[in-house]
Amino acid sequence: xxxxxxxxxxxxxxxxxxxxxxxxxxxxxxINTLFISGLPDDVKAREIHNLFRRRPGFAxxxxxxxxxxxxxxxFATFSDHRSAMASLHALNGVKFDPQTGSTLHVELxxxxxxxxxxxxxxxxxxxDKRVKSSDAKDRVGGFSDEEGSDENRFxxxxxxxxxxxxxxxxxxxxIHSRMPLWDCKLTMLLLMLQARDGxxxxxxxxxxxPNCTDEELRDLLSQCRGFNSLKLxxxxxxxxxxxxxxxxxxATMAMDALQGISISSSDRGGMHIEYxxxxxxxx
DNA sequence: AGCACA
Numbered sequence: 455x456x457x458x459x460x461x462x463x464x465x466x467x468x469x470x471x472x473x474x475x476x477x478x479x480x481x482x483x484x485i486n487t488l489f490i491s492g493l494p495d496d497v498k499a500r501e502i503h504n505l506f507r508r509r510p511g512f513a514x515x516x517x518x519x520x521x522x523x524x525x526x527x528x529f530a531t532f533s534d535h536r537s538a539m540a541s542l543h544a545l546n547g548v549k550f551d552p553q554t555g556s557t558l559h560v561e562l563x564x565x566x567x568x569x570x571x572x573x574x575x576x577x578x579x580x581x582d583k584r585v586k587s588s589d590a591k592d593r594v595g596g597f598s599d600e601e602g603s604d605e606n607r608f609x610x611x612x613x614x615x616x617x618x619x620x621x622x623x624x625x626x627x628x629i630h631s632r633m634p635l636w637d638c639k640l641t642m643l644l645l646m647l648q649a650r651d652g653x654x655x656x657x658x659x660x661x662x663x664p665n666c667t668d669e670e671l672r673d674l675l676s677q678c679r680g681f682n683s684l685k686l687x688x689x690x691x692x693x694x695x696x697x698x699x700x701x702x703x704x705a706t707m708a709m710d711a712l713q714g715i716s717i718s719s720s721d722r723g724g725m726h727i728e729y730x731x732x733x734x735x736x737x
Numbered sequence: 738a739g740c741a742c743a
Contacts, residue, residue, distance in 0.1 A: 660739050689739055696741065726738080735742050 486513075486538045487531045487563035494551045495524035503578040505545070506530045511537025514578065516567065521583035531567045538562070585640070655702045656730035657709055659695040663721040666693045670719055678711065680704025683737045698734040705729065 490502070499517040506512050511532040518527050532538040539562075546560040659671070668686045675681045680700035687694055699705040714724035 656740095658740050685741070687741055689741085692739070694739060694741085728740085731740055732742095 482562060483535050485562045485566060486533065486535055487529050487566045488538055488542055488560050489563040490528040490530065490545075490558060490560050492550065492557050492559040493526045493528060494554055494556050495526050497526050497528075497550075499578045499580045502528045502530070506541065509537070509541045509544070512541075514567070516579035516581060518581040519584045521585060529563055529567050650706065650729075652729050652731075653702045653706065654729040654731070654733055655699045655705045656732070656734040657697045657699070657705050658728045658730040659697060659725050660689075660692075660728075661720075661722060661724065661726040662693045662695065663717075663719040664692065665721075666695075666717070666719040670717055671695055671697075674712065674717060675708065678704065678708040681708065683734065685734065696730055696734055698737075 493502075497517065499515075502515050502517050506515050509532075511534060513531045513533055515528060515530040518529065519525075520527060530538075530541065532541065542560045542562065545558055548558050550556050550558045662671075666686070668684065671686065672684050675684055675697050678699070681704070682698040682700060684698075685696045687696070697705075697708070699708060709727045709729070712725060713727050716724045
């Protein structure tokens with residue numbers, strides 16, 4: 455009896471919805487906004503404002519709770535690039551909190567803040583992406599949340615890979631030390647359920663052994679939620695299979711759970727599973 | 738790398 459392997463959380467190369475990343479070749483000299491990290495997680499918007507308000511060319515600033523653990527970052531916008539650079543050099547590496555010894559890391563932001571402090575109201579803006587723990591419970595449903603160890607886990611990064619000019623955007627998870635466990639799980643769940651390129655609710659299964667049977671595959675697949683039907687075919691003398699699921703998300707989870715596993719008839723390594731090119735017609 | 742059934 456083969457069991458689906460544990461989810462490979464450490465390197466999840468999911469073809470997730472592309473986060474919008476600024477092209478690295480973008481003109482940097484038009485950037486008037488600074489990105490500030492290295493802040494203690496109890497920093498107040500007022501402190502950020504006080505840090506920047508007297509600097510030449512200062513326009514506005516905002517504090518952002520990123521929602522990744524307790525991570526806090528800030529943005530400060532200036533009237534022009536030169537004054538932004540001046541403040542960057544003045545404040546980068548400065549000790550912010552003598553208690554913790556935390557040091558500011560200041561760099562040019564990826565893009566200018568388009569937030570208008572006058573319209574947004576108040577001298578500084580707070581963006582709070584933190585998820586309330588009550589919704590988090592609702593969102594993750596059956597997941598148990600061993601809270602005690604908030605020693606941290608993963609976060610998501612975007613990356614553009616332009617092999618063959620195809621420019622596939624993908625997301626990956628990497629270990630990161632300030633994220634509570636529930637947040638990691640939520641992130642993983644969302645990534646798993648993200649629409650991936652070419653996603654289809656039917657899966658194409660190849661690299662099966664010549665003696666693979668319908669029953670053997672069906673036994674395995676019927677343990678997967680949303681499994682509808684299976685068709686074994688032969689392609690070039692070798693068996694391939696099509697497995698249909700209720701929804702794309704079910705197919706995605708089955709693929710992630712079963713990818714690469716060997717079954718008793720396997721004689722050439724584990725199964726190769728992809729989305730089928732087209733949805734299976736009615737059974 | 739191998740993708741059918743209408």
